[in-house]
Amino acid sequence: MKLDTRALRYLASEDWNVLTAVERASKDHEIVPTQLIERFSRVKGGVSGVHKSISALAKVGLIARVKEAKYDGYRLTYGGLDYLAMHAYSTRKEIYSVGSRIGVGKESDIMMVADHKGVQKVLKIHRLGRISFRSVKTNRDYLRNRQSGSWMYLSRLAAMKEFAFMKALREEDFPVPEPIAQSRHTVLMSFVDAFLLRTINSVPDPASLYSDLIDLILRLAKHGLIHGDFNEFNILIKEERSVTTSDSGEEDESIALVPIVIDFPQMISMDHQNAEMYFDRDVNCIKRFFERKFGFVGTQPGPFFKDAKKTVGRDNVRRLDAAAEASGFTKKMARDLEKAIREQEAAKEKGDEQYSDEDEDGSEEGEEGWRE
Numbered sequence: 001m002k003l004d005t006r007a008l009r010y011l012a013s014e015d016w017n018v019l020t021a022v023e024r025a026s027k028d029h030e031i032v033p034t035q036l037i038e039r040f041s042r043v044k045g046g047v048s049g050v051h052k053s054i055s056a057l058a059k060v061g062l063i064a065r066v067k068e069a070k071y072d073g074y075r076l077t078y079g080g081l082d083y084l085a086m087h088a089y090s091t092r093k094e095i096y097s098v099g100s101r102i103g104v105g106k107e108s109d110i111m112m113v114a115d116h117k118g119v120q121k122v123l124k125i126h127r128l129g130r131i132s133f134r135s136v137k138t139n140r141d142y143l144r145n146r147q148s149g150s151w152m153y154l155s156r157l158a159a160m161k162e163f164a165f166m167k168a169l170r171e172e173d174f175p176v177p178e179p180i181a182q183s184r185h186t187v188l189m190s191f192v193d194a195f196l197l198r199t200i201n202s203v204p205d206p207a208s209l210y211s212d213l214i215d216l217i218l219r220l221a222k223h224g225l226i227h228g229d230f231n232e233f234n235i236l237i238k239e240e241r242s243v244t245t246s247d248s249g250e251e252d253e254s255i256a257l258v259p260i261v262i263d264f265p266q267m268i269s270m271d272h273q274n275a276e277m278y279f280d281r282d283v284n285c286i287k288r289f290f291e292r293k294f295g296f297v298g299t300q301p302g303p304f305f306k307d308a309k310k311t312v313g314r315d316n317v318r319r320l321d322a323a324a325e326a327s328g329f330t331k332k333m334a335r336d337l338e339k340a341i342r343e344q345e346a347a348k349e350k351g352d353e354q355y356s357d358e359d360e361d362g363s364e365e366g367e368e369g370w371r372e
Contacts, residue, residue, distance in 0.1 A: 003082050003111055003125060005098050007060040008090075014043040016087060018053040022063055022076050023084055026152060031066045031073040078127060081152060085125075085183040094181050094188055095123070105263075107158070112191070120191040121180060126158040126265070127151075128340065155185035157329075157337040158265040163187050164324040165225075165264040172223060172318060175216075175260045192260050194239075197289075198232035206296035209237075209257055213286050214303060216259065221270055221279065221308035224319040228266035230282035232289045236260040266341055269321035270312050276305040 011019075021040035025032040034054070043049040054074065057063045062080035066073065089095035096116045103110030111123040128151060163182035166189065170176055178190035203209050213235065220227060227234075238258045243251050268278060283303060290296045313319055325331065 002101060003086075003098065003109060004079065005083075005086065007062075008083060008086060011056070011083070012053075014041075014045075014049055015053045015056055017041050017043050018050055019057055019062060019076075019080055019084060022057075022074060022080065023152075026076045029073070031069050031071070031075050033071055033073045037074065076152065078151075081155075081184055082125065082186075085186045088183040089123075089181065089186075089188060092181070095121070098123075107265075113188070122177065122189050122191050124159075124162070124187045124189065126155040126162070126185045126187075128154040128158055152185065154337060154340050157333050159183075159185050159187050160333065161267070161324070161329050161337060162264045164327045164329045165267050165320070167327065168320045168323045169261075169264075172320065174219070175258060176264075177260065177262065192236055192238060194236035194260055196233070197235040197237055197259075200237060201293070203237075203257060203294065204255075206290060206294040207298075209259070210286065210290050210296060210298060212257075212259055214283070214298075216261065217279075217282055217286070218303055218308055218311070222311045222314060223317055224270045224312050224321040226268050226270060226272070226275055226278045227261065227264070227282055228268050228278050229263060230261070231285040232293075234261065234263040236262060265337065268338070270309060271321070275309075279305040279308060 018041045021037050022032050024040055025036045038047055038050045041050045043053060058065060061077055062083055063074040064077050066075055093116055095113045097114045099112035101109055102112050107128050109125040113121050113123045159182055163179050166176050166179040170178060177192050180188040217230060238260055240256045240258050241253060243253050245251050
C-alpha cells in the first residue's frame with residue numbers, strides 16, 4: 001500500500017490514543033477486541049468517545065474491522081502503523097512534510113520527506129507483509145510466541161536491523177546514507193543525490209568502479225560482515241566533482257564515481273553458517289552485472305571467502321556484527337527475521353503462488369529498487 005498522509009492532520013489526540021491502544025494490544029491479538037481498546041484508551045468521553053475515534057480511524061483505513069470474526073474487534077493496518085510512525089517523527093520535528101514515493105521494492109517503500117527547515121530526507125518504510133503476509137499467516141512457527149501481528153513484528157525487526165547496521169557502518173566511515181532516526185517499521189535517513197547502479201548504461205572507467213565495489217565487499221568482510229544482497233539494485237553511484245588549477249591558471253574539472261551502499265536487512269556475520277554462500281553470491285552479482293552491462297571482466301580470480309575470512313578483525317578493526325548486536329538487535333531477532341526472509345526467497349524460487357506481489361489491500365507492487 002502507498003503512504004497516504006491526507007488524514008494525518010485531522011486526527012485528534014483522542015484518535016491517536018485509540019490508535020496507539022490498538023497497536024499495543026496487537027502484540028497479543030491479531031484481532032483486538034473492542035473491549036480491550038476501550039480499556040487501553042485514555043479518551044475523554046469514556047466508551048462513547050472511544051467508539052467515535054474507532055469509527056473515525058476505520059473510515060480512513062487505519063484500523064479495519066474483521067468480518068466473520070468470533071468476536072467484535074479490529075486489526076491495525078499498514079496505514080495505521082504508517083501514521084503512528086509519522087506521528088512520532090512529527091512530534092520530534094524530524095519530518096514536517098511528505099513528498100513523492102521515489103522507490104518501490106518488494107518489501108519496502110522509499111519516500112521523499114523534509115524537515116521543518118526544508119532539508120530533504122529519505123524515509124524507508126519496511127513492508128515485509130507485502131508479499132509474505134499470506135505465508136506468514138500459515139507458517140507462524142518461526143514467530144514462536146508472537147502468533148499475532150507478525151507483519152508488524154517482522155517489519156519492525158527489518159527497520160531495527162537496518163538502522164543498527166547503518167549506524168555502525170557510518171561510524172566506520174563506510175559509504176552509506178546517514179541514519180537519522182527509526183520508528184516502528186520505518187527508517188529515516190539522509191538523502192543521497194545519486195543514480196541507482198542498474199540505471200547507468202556506461203561509465204568512463206569500469207575497471208576502477210569494479211575495483212571499488214570489490215574492495216567494499218572485502219572491507220565489509222574485514223569488519224565481520226557480508227551484505228547479503230550486494231547488487232545493482234542496492235548500490236547508488238554518486239558523482240563527486242573536483243576542480244584543480246594548473247600552474248598556468250587553467251582549471252580542470254574531474255568527476256569521481258563514488259558507490260553508496262543501501263539496504264541492510266539481509267546483512268549477516270562472517271561467522272554465519274552460510275557465510276561463504278552469501279559472500280560468493282555478492283561477488284558474483286557484481287561480476288555478472290559488469291560483464292553484462294559494461295562488457296568488463298576482471299582479470300583477477302576471486303576474491304574468495306577463505307581469504308576474506310582470514311582478514312576478519314585484522315589490524316584491530318571493529319567487528320560490526322557484534323556492534324549491531326550490542327545496539328539492541330539481538331540474536332533472537334536476527335534469527336526470526338532471517339528465517340522469514342530466507343523462507344520467502346525459497347518459496348519464490350519454487351514459484352509459490354502465495355508469494356504474489358500484492359499489497360494487503362489488493363493493489364500490485366512489483367518493481368525493485370529505486371526510481372529516478
